[in-house]
Amino acid sequence: MSNIFRTESENGHKLLHLVAAFLAGASCTLSFAPYNIWIILPFAFAFSLWQSKSFSAKSSFKYWLSFGFGYFAVGISWVHVSMSEYGGIPLIGSMLLMALLALYLALFPAFVGYLSRKLSSKRSSSLNTLLFFPALWTIFEWLRGLGAYGFPWLWAGYSQTEGPVSQLAPSIGALGLSFTLMLVAACIALLFQRKLIPLAVTFPIVALLTWFSPSLSNIHEDGRSFKLAMVQGNIAQSTKWRPDALWPTMIKYMDLTRDNFNADVIIWPEAAIPAPQLDPNVTQFLATANEAATLNNSAIITGIIGLKNHEFFNQMIVLGNSEHKQQAHGDYVAHGANQYKKHHLLPIGEFVPLQNILRPIAPLFNLPMSSFTRGDYVQPDLTALGYHFTTAICFEIAFPEQVRANLKANSDVLLTVSNDAWFGTSNGPLQHMQIAQMRALELGRPLVRATNNGVTAVVNEHGKITEKLPQFETGVLRADIKLIKGETLFYRLGQWPILVFCGVLIFIGIMRKLIR
Numbered sequence: 001m002s003n004i005f006r007t008e009s010e011n012g013h014k015l016l017h018l019v020a021a022f023l024a025g026a027s028c029t030l031s032f033a034p035y036n037i038w039i040i041l042p043f044a045f046a047f048s049l050w051q052s053k054s055f056s057a058k059s060s061f062k063y064w065l066s067f068g069f070g071y072f073a074v075g076i077s078w079v080h081v082s083m084s085e086y087g088g089i090p091l092i093g094s095m096l097l098m099a100l101l102a103l104y105l106a107l108f109p110a111f112v113g114y115l116s117r118k119l120s121s122k123r124s125s126s127l128n129t130l131l132f133f134p135a136l137w138t139i140f141e142w143l144r145g146l147g148a149y150g151f152p153w154l155w156a157g158y159s160q161t162e163g164p165v166s167q168l169a170p171s172i173g174a175l176g177l178s179f180t181l182m183l184v185a186a187c188i189a190l191l192f193q194r195k196l197i198p199l200a201v202t203f204p205i206v207a208l209l210t211w212f213s214p215s216l217s218n219i220h221e222d223g224r225s226f227k228l229a230m231v232q233g234n235i236a237q238s239t240k241w242r243p244d245a246l247w248p249t250m251i252k253y254m255d256l257t258r259d260n261f262n263a264d265v266i267i268w269p270e271a272a273i274p275a276p277q278l279d280p281n282v283t284q285f286l287a288t289a290n291e292a293a294t295l296n297n298s299a300i301i302t303g304i305i306g307l308k309n310h311e312f313f314n315q316m317i318v319l320g321n322s323e324h325k326q327q328a329h330g331d332y333v334a335h336g337a338n339q340y341k342k343h344h345l346l347p348i349g350e351f352v353p354l355q356n357i358l359r360p361i362a363p364l365f366n367l368p369m370s371s372f373t374r375g376d377y378v379q380p381d382l383t384a385l386g387y388h389f390t391t392a393i394c395f396e397i398a399f400p401e402q403v404r405a406n407l408k409a410n411s412d413v414l415l416t417v418s419n420d421a422w423f424g425t426s427n428g429p430l431q432h433m434q435i436a437q438m439r440a441l442e443l444g445r446p447l448v449r450a451t452n453n454g455v456t457a458v459v460n461e462h463g464k465i466t467e468k469l470p471q472f473e474t475g476v477l478r479a480d481i482k483l484i485k486g487e488t489l490f491y492r493l494g495q496w497p498i499l500v501f502c503g504v505l506i507f508i509g510i511m512r513k514l515i516r
Contacts, residue, residue, distance in 0.1 A: 025070030031159035038163035046188035064113030068106030078426030119509035134182035229263035261296035293320025299384035341375025
């Protein structure tokens, strides 16, 4: 009888641990946009590291699976909005699919917990907490973002966009910030165990490196600037792709632009023109817009659906003057060189894997324009009035190495466009904006972000939003963009130093385990 009571007590205790892990993971959402309470995340990890310090590898897997499920189920709960409102799936079905995605993503923290325990022993639990867990967490965050199906959302480092160690980003990037946060969390966890030395050593080092980091980059204003206007059309997602809405949409963008032709460059968002480039109505409109931009000594950069050889592309093109402020004729030609085709397509939204099987199942797999072709990984900058724009469309801004690979020595501005109307009033668009801020910080360039219904904003080279439009309102954002020259350490080296460093730590752990 006593054994039965003991077993029931132990099971109840384990359940409480899993609930605590879920709540700790869920609380991390408060460290990301729009809340930006950055300090919660390291303490949530510290609590979980402390609570799971004596667990077996199997128990640690379950614990961190629960933590990860809370982390993602709450953090990306907005994913269900597009499925329920525009994918034709009942709310309960969209919530279930969102939960399955969160459970899949939770496997990454679960394997971190499992492997970190496997690499350690009871005699080296502090070493496991301090080194192996941060290294494994960083590697698995990187793995989570790889490939066509990668989802590098909610990297821990993004929570520090407004945090005190953000100035490390130009040197070590968002992944390096993730490692730093896990290291700080480990020190706090050891402090819970009355081990003060790791904290006393690590905190001054992190503070010193944060102070020293800006000197490793040589970015500076080069004295040039240009006038920018970004149009936020606020077109309802429910009508955006209807054929009868095409002309009203194009006319709305031109009407909003007409009073802003005194800007040098005007930017319209992703798929602002929601029809193929060679559609007769679109061809006529583009010719008119190209001429209007040239007559006003300006250029328009717009999203459009590209069509070539029966293949569709999510594309950005330039209308008006590409090379100089004053030109006799606009440079736009269909299928010309001054265009950008999206490379990293969004699964389901822009391409459907196994489409012959999935498309008949539900409207979700037949969303408008879900059959795009992928553009090249590295493409030339867009040029408008001689200014060079390194471009990333929507989801692409979440992939730091892709953006870094496309930035050139003569690139002036990071440009990202999006249509986040798919996600309504959720946190998704605000988290998307936060990710874009990190790219500006890593690469030391001003970033401009044009969207259909927000967040449309300008970000300086330090990752700070300097101007923005309110969400869900029609408007035009005007700004003077000061241009920056020079290179950050992250631009020169990328993610590889932190990945190699973490790989070495893990290799040391494996060798120690094998020797023992």
